[in-house]
Amino acid sequence: MIAAIRTRTVLVVGAGPAGLAAARAARERGASVILLDASDATGGQYWRHLPPSRPSANERALHHGWSTYRALHDELERDDGCEIVLGAQVWAIERTDASDVTDASGGADASAVTDASASTDAATVPAPVAVHVLVGPPDGTRRVGRTFRPDALVLATGAHDRTLPFPGWDLPGVFTAGAAQAFAKGERVALGGRVVVAGAGPFLLPVAASVAATGAKVLGVYEASRVAGLVRGWLPKPWQLIGAAKKGGELAGYVGSHLRHRIPYVTGRAVVAAHGADRVEAVTIAEVDADWAPIAGTERRVETDAVCVSHGFTPRLELPIAAGCELTPERFVRVDDGQRTSVAGVYAAGEITGIGGVDAALAEGEIAGHVAAGGSARDADLGAAVGARRTFAGFAARIEAAHGIRSGWTSWLDDDTLVCRCEEVPYGRLRDTREATCGSGLRSMKLTTRAGLGICQGRICGRTVEELLGAGPDVGGEDDAGHAASAGLETAAGGLFDRRSDAGGLLDRRATTDRRPIASPLRIGELAAAEDPTTSTTHTVRKGHP
């Protein structure tokens, strides 16, 4: 068999659930694996834990699926055919194939990327990419540059949590839920004495549980979606939840934790403002309608010293975009049944293909690793993973239907509310500049207002800016009540802009805020430094493997 001539190298980016599962599956199929992660431990955001130097007996209780994580991690760490590189920041993916673009108009036309996966034998064509990595602590002394040209690349870069702006959200003491969870899980630091958790989505539950476990009093979890919406989202196919027994177990665990900590869970409420002089001292919680527009007269002030807010997740797309992967209209990486992207030899798994949670990520990762290593999605030993992926496939859609961002949130903004915190761009200026310029392009709007141009490069505010300008991703039509789900201001009360061409909508949608050719900041000295020639060639297997 041809594949036996040479061991395939599979490079996996991201060591969260999807990446770990991909690495193990690729190893089981006989490939040589390099697993990269930017942090100093495997596990990703989901299984973030204390370092080995400060072990905790409590991880099992804090983490759903902890034994799954330990098994994956321990097996890969023992395995000489898998090189785990931590502190590895991929700062660029360079495409090495011939250009397929003869005419980049910068206009609204779709990318001309062709689907090579269907016609190409993945086992013979190396991924047309060079993956540029810096290894070492980002704030330490000079990091070491490495470049990988693997046979197959599995992208499992995950998602970061999305927080919508509200007046006062920039006060100290207001945390994104992801940051709050990182503190709670990684540092075991209590955020405050009286903590409010708010936003939308099932992620609020583990966040509240983690925060409570640090000893803080969680005053309540305020879910913006209303019960009717939650029922619509979760109930159309409730038997799928039963089939997804582990998911049900996860949620049951959080609910149990909430009962133990006596945390109220309230729907149809949102934190619409935070107040305080030097740090947050109180929040205003209001009832919101089905569109998330606050209902006048329902505002209630709650004294608090920490607020954790999350409204969902944004996939980390800069690396797939750099690799040339085609996206879906909802702006996730498009994959086929083998987790192949539109670029031959490049695979994607986990949240970048759809926000589906840990079980979907594990299944997709396993399939991606197996196929990247030369296997087929129809191989019998993938049966369980394919079945699991099917089981959880509807999960993302149900989360979006039940908890997806609704357009009414914009009515809680003040003119002074910062939309882009890095560059301190308030909502009023964004709106006024758009009106003054009749701005028709996202890139122009960013460059005239500076929104999204700061150090976070739009990771925090990008989607928000896009939606405020009517350029967000498509979000799958209307929900039952006839509301365009999660659309931008074009449907908001008092909507500013519409998206149609030749009528003031944004026309350069390829200029998405997700496009970041420099995927993470690097020092000019690091960029200028010649690479170590011993590491800048095609990766070779360090140790022989059967």
Add this chain to the structure above:
Amino acid sequence: MVSDVVIVGAGIVGAACARALAVAGVRVTVLERGAAASGTSAKGEGNLLVSDKGPGPELDLAVYAASLWPDLVDELADELGPAFPSLEYERKGGLVVATTAAGAEPLRAFAASQRAAGVDARAIPNGTALELEPWLNPEITAAVHYPDDAQVQPVIATEALLASARNHGAAVRTGVEVTGAKRDASGRLIGLVTTAGDVPAGAVLLAAGPWSGETARALGAILPVRPRRGMVLVTTRMPHRVFHKVYDGDYFGATQSSDAALQTSSVVESTAAGTVLLGSSREQVGFDERLRVDVIREIATKALRLFPFLANASIMRAYGGFRPFMPDHLPVIGEDHRIAGLWHASGHEGAGIGLSLATAELLVAGMLGTAAPIDAAPFGLARASLAPYLEEAA
């Protein structure tokens, strides 16, 4: 005498022409297939330079353009009011240095030739250069100060010119692509076929930058403009330590060369936002917009030759654009001698931001039959230096 003009392209050249023509009373429609300021104008540094041009017609155009910018900035600010973002115009001056022994004399000679052409090009002692730029590498071998070099935020400038054009009656239609020409029996261009229907035109001005070549083809004309890619790196915000536009002298070599291979030369400057821009590269790779690490690595390496302190600064963004490159290094400004009713304002390569205003004045004079502020003949499509490319292509 032209009474109504359809301009193809809402970059800065199209925007400047739209405003100038609208102010002059011409009925103007701008058609843009993408978004305004979404092409070349959004992908450069915003250079208004006299320092990088040797004696000749382009330098004359640049000197004239430099004289137009201060008044225009004031006029736009008055007209558009405080709600409109500032154009960030700054006459910060350029400092060109040589970094090798061999590069010193050519730089001084180049500056002397510019002085003879009327440019304020001051050969200064190295110590004076280090007073102007205290963080500059002290190992420089020669320095020339150009007080007239200036900078503008090119996207805001483009949007401001379009806003002013609209105030003077122009229509700006984005998302409309030109697909063909309407001609009368004599062959004269009388309108455009577009994705939004036919648009009649007394005259058509093609100002689509590097995409002018393909648009000209759609209209039945050959225009030998090609894309030349340039990359710029952007640092995170930092304390203000670069005060001028600072160039390595071999920048001129890159801008004046026709070599298709990669060339980089160092250009370092601060922006009003607090970032530092590092440029730039020039390579002819068609419209391939993918990142090339060897290109940005070379830009970074050469920037450190000018400012060693930048080694610890962080790059957070890179952007690349396509400059409209003409084989004889001069823009095409004026009427097409082959097709009546077709006018051109293309091919400014990396200088279009600065030259846009002067280009617009030349076109207004040409279209309205008024006196041209400078000699327009060198920019005509019929010039001898372009003839081989028109023939070859035809």
